[in-house]
Amino acid sequence: MGNYICLNNAIITILTAFLFIGCTPAEPMLELQLERQMIGEPFSFADYCEEKYDSIYIIQPYEDEDVIYSLPYKMSNRLRGKCSYTLDDTFVRILFIDKDIVKAYAEIPAIDAYFTIPNNRNIHIFPFEQKFMMDKRRFVYIYNE
DSSP, X not given: OHHHHHHHHHHHHHHHHHHHTTOSBSOTTHHHHHHTOOTTOOBOHHHHOSSOOSEEEEEOTTOOHXXXXXXXXXXXXXXXXXXXXXXXXXXXXEEEEETTEEEEEEEEEXXXXXXXXXXXXXXXXXXXXXXEEEOTTOEEEEOOO
């Protein structure tokens, strides 16, 4: 009986771990680092992340849920569902993509960094090395040298 309970607990632990793969923030310190970002200084996510990715996708508040579900990247259904809830305007979600797979994500409080994407840009994917700049209102813009 004791072996059966241990086996059940092991199976539950393994299944729980699989549910959360790909659902943890990419860089736990990213929020703190963006909070400390200097105003008017160009930065990229490559400056902050330990891991390397091909690109990032910025999910802004109120982004169309259909867009999230139609993204051509492999990602868990749980993460896709979490990212599709964009009515919460207190966070900006960043997907970190490598070889067309969402490897991780981060939720950035909009009060620390609110990413503004030009309206004429219909897709919010950028190279991992893309430079951004933050103004004194904490709005983040694409940096063009």
